[in-house]
Amino acid sequence: MTDFPHIADNLAEVRRHLDAAAKADGRLAEAVTLVAVSKMHPAEAVAAAIAVGQRVFGENRVQEAQGKFPALKAQYPDLELHLIGPLQSNKVPEAVALFDVIESVDREKLARALAGEMQKQKRAPRLFIQVNIGEEPQKAGIAPTEIDAFVKLCRDELALKIDGLMCIPPADKHPAPYFALLREMARRNGLTQLSMGMSGDFETAIQFGATHVRIGTAIFGAR
Numbered sequence: 001m002t003d004f005p006h007i008a009d010n011l012a013e014v015r016r017h018l019d020a021a022a023k024a025d026g027r028l029a030e031a032v033t034l035v036a037v038s039k040m041h042p043a044e045a046v047a048a049a050i051a052v053g054q055r056v057f058g059e060n061r062v063q064e065a066q067g068k069f070p071a072l073k074a075q076y077p078d079l080e081l082h083l084i085g086p087l088q089s090n091k092v093p094e095a096v097a098l099f100d101v102i103e104s105v106d107r108e109k110l111a112r113a114l115a116g117e118m119q120k121q122k123r124a125p126r127l128f129i130q131v132n133i134g135e136e137p138q139k140a141g142i143a144p145t146e147i148d149a150f151v152k153l154c155r156d157e158l159a160l161k162i163d164g165l166m167c168i169p170p171a172d173k174h175p176a177p178y179f180a181l182l183r184e185m186a187r188r189n190g191l192t193q194l195s196m197g198m199s200g201d202f203e204t205a206i207q208f209g210a211t212h213v214r215i216g217t218a219i220f221g222a223r
């Protein structure tokens with residue numbers, strides 16, 4: 001832990017800002033889950049965060065998470081692990097076995113594979129649909145115009161329970177209109193959870209109703 005003294009301070013600082021933003025939005029701090037994004041940081045950094053009470057973590061690659069989290073999860077059964085990056089269909093069995101939440105459901109083929117695998121393993125990670133909110137060709141996610149039909153497909157045809165929506169707004173634009181758009185899409189589809197906001201914009205995201213913020217750099221430092 002002594003190798004990562006900054007992590008406790010950074011976490012306390014992020015929590016302070018998160019609590020203030022939630023309060024300003026008229027919500028309790030507990031209404032916003034802090035997902036500490038530990039990608040490209042070692043298990044020892046995760047352990048330093050665990051030592052000061054952090055329990056929810058995000059990783060963007062299945063293989064990297066498999067290297068770090070099984071041992072930590074055995075030691076801390078209340079850890080909650082979120083997959084926040086693209087999931088290849090051939091990695092679905094490992095992802096269903098390891099993750100508690102999969103935030104990156106971004107295409108029909110993946111939804112179908114998850115439905116089958118969840119039945120097979122009798123394990124049901126909570127699911128978020130990733131929306132390509134800025135309609136950027138290089139980004140994954142369901143197009144905004146397709147989201148209602150995709151939610152319906154997941155629910156009606158695949159019997160998948162969907163918890164919420166996730167997005168990553170365009171890097172070069174003010175995120176507020178994109179957060180507002182994601183909130184509206186969730187509202188009209190009866191979804192209550194919104195994963196939006198990263199190190200640079202999480203306070204804005206909370207102002208627009210984020211229930212989950214995914215924060216890496218501000219906690220663990222540069223990658």
Ligand SMILES: *Cc1c(COP(=O)(O)O)cnc(C)c1O
Binds near residue numbers: 168199216
């Ligand atoms: C890496 C990553 C984050 C965290 O980004 P920071 O800017 O380091 O806070 C959040 N969400 C996703 C999907 C990511 O890949």
